[in-house]
Amino acid sequence: MACLPSLSLAATVGLDPSSLRSRVSGHVSPLAVEKPPGICCGTNNASASPTATLEVESLDFREGLSVLEDGTGLGPFDYVPLLQECMERRLVSDAEAVHAHIIKTGAREDLYVMTFLVNVYAQCGAMIAARKVFDGLPRRNVVTWTTLITGYVHNSEPELAIRVYLEMLEAGSYPTNYTLGIALNACSSLRSLELGKQIHAYIVKYRIEQDASIGNALCSLYSKFGNLDYAVKTFRGITEKNVISWTAIISACSENGEAASGLSFFSEMLWENVEPNEFTLTCVLSLCCTVMSLSLGKQVHSLSIKSGYQLNLPVRNSAMYLYLKCGLVDEAYKLFNEIESSSLVTWNAIIAGHVQIMDFASDNLSAYQGGTRALEIFLRMIHSGLKPDLFTFSSVLTLCSKLVAQEQGEQIHAQTIKTGCLSDVVVGSALVNMYSKCGSIRRASKAFVEMSTRTLISWTTMITNFAIHGKTQQALQLFEDMRLVGVKPNQITFVGVLAACGRSLMVDEALNYFEMMQKEYRIKPVMDHFELLVDMFVMSGRIDEAFDLIKKMHYEPNEFIWSALITGARLHRNPELGLYAAERLIKLEPRDSETCVPLLKMYRAVERWIDMLNVEKLMRELQPVKLRDWSWICIKGKVYSFEPNEQFCPGNNMEMHMLLEDLLGRAKTLGYEFSGSSELMDNEDANISSRIHQSEEFAIAFGLLNTPKAAPIQIIKNTSMCQNCHDFIKCLSILTARKIVIQDRKRLHKFVDGKCSCGDFWGLL
């Protein structure tokens, strides 16, 4: 067989395993038994001591070279320290300098040195140079071949790696366990299970699965193909498990969403007295982060310091990320600032961490402050000359969606196009979400249509966002499209679908989908689904059905559900049900002051004054954390925050007040009426004759004064809007001819020409 198989994937997959086997018949022993001394350590002249030569290690690299210049009659091993230095510095120019020198002194006759050189070029990412050196060699051994294959795998060229692997067999070299390991790795990068299986068959035939190098590679191969059971089986079969075996199985668990199993493998590993290395620790720290176990994470972190890995970058990145996500922000910053040569991953981690804790910060205020900080960090990162990648873009787009920062989001959109990152599904999905959350459903759906591939999350994002914008038909249509394409919806998809139905009070459809979710897709309903359905029943005046559903839940209903039922009971004059629900709500010790408002209204309606006083007392206790009303606006990458009746605004206070008073006057001519404070929590101020400005009104005024004419005004608010402001802002959208977008606690409001996209449920409540 003179010619090599073609490079195409089809051809490599179609490779006949017998062709592999035939080459080794009669040669089982070297394959199964012989362990090569290593890829970059010597195979020949192993007795010669590579380090006992010139003392170049203490010298500067260039000086080292010049020492060599002066020397005469150098042996090949004189190059070893220099080549080692090259490996660490990873500079092609260094490698070239040494290479030239090697040619000059004739050391190129030495296979060990030349193999090392191939490895150096490969580590520098210079695969063309590596290949050239390789091709120029008069002879090669299996280590040389394996080195080249490894280089291709590490430089993301698995097709070439496989091709070289086949060339090697062709040339009559027998793979070692290392060669097979890296070849398996190439298969997993290629997503070629077929070829992997062929190599596996070969491995099984020669009974070398128990070998650590091969077993480890198999373990991670199965893991990458989502078969954790096989990975575990392979791991268990390895006779002499090393640290790498343990790390491989732990990371396999991590990869397949089995964080808890990963952690138990880790503890088993410690029981077996196997010492974790920096790879293990990094992976375990990330598992602690997944399960949000700060206490375990702290222990693992101190273990890594004790083991001498405190300076290892991945370890530090993981620890930093863990502390940030568990709320130890100062601790995380300490690590961040101490990292000297921070990598892109470091920056990505601190940005992503901030974005994620926005969801579960103890109060909204600190969440948005965290978001502000993340935006600053991102801008600082750009300023320092680092190039953002897929990870950065997806996090920052999500950040923009949470900050309702469209201007910033648009700039990032442009960047993703320029860098080619937009073709990534995750980035694409994040972009869709960003435009929608900034109030532009049109651009969101354009971005969605332009995606070349879509995942479950992409579809879910778009469906949910149609629902948020009140586009029920589009949401449901898209859901059907998604099913047609064969993508299986998940729990969250149905949250979007039910929300879409709820928005249009399509009760029957909602119930159909609810049933479909359970019967056809075997998805257990969670609290979110019940909340949406109860809400829909209440809005439709079907209180009894709401209560029936609550009784059927196999969860303890939460405060939002009782609160919705209370509202329904009050509106539809069912005091008994209302009082019952109130009792249940109070038992839950509501942590959210907004759920108490319906409670107060109901007690007042049935004249239960003592109960009312008690609830008010309860609310006063909650007040400091929850009731403070804040709004934010993001302009040119800066976030400005506002409180009600702002005394010290970031802008010109007087100008903002005057503008608001003027607008208020003109709104009245449009029929706006101030109906007293509808917020019961502001009861003290309810009698004050002058109108109180809520925080979002200041934010709008600031936006009007500081953005170009006709630019949309985009705001976030940590509490729910009151009806008063809602009416007023409808007028503002006419008076100022601007689109005004407000993301409040509960929903997205998009005010255009006096109308809001939220569907105006206010009248009902």
Place this chain on the structure above:
DNA sequence: CTAGGGTTAG
């Protein structure tokens, strides 16, 4: 042969 950072809801 083994490691760190990303997207959807509430």
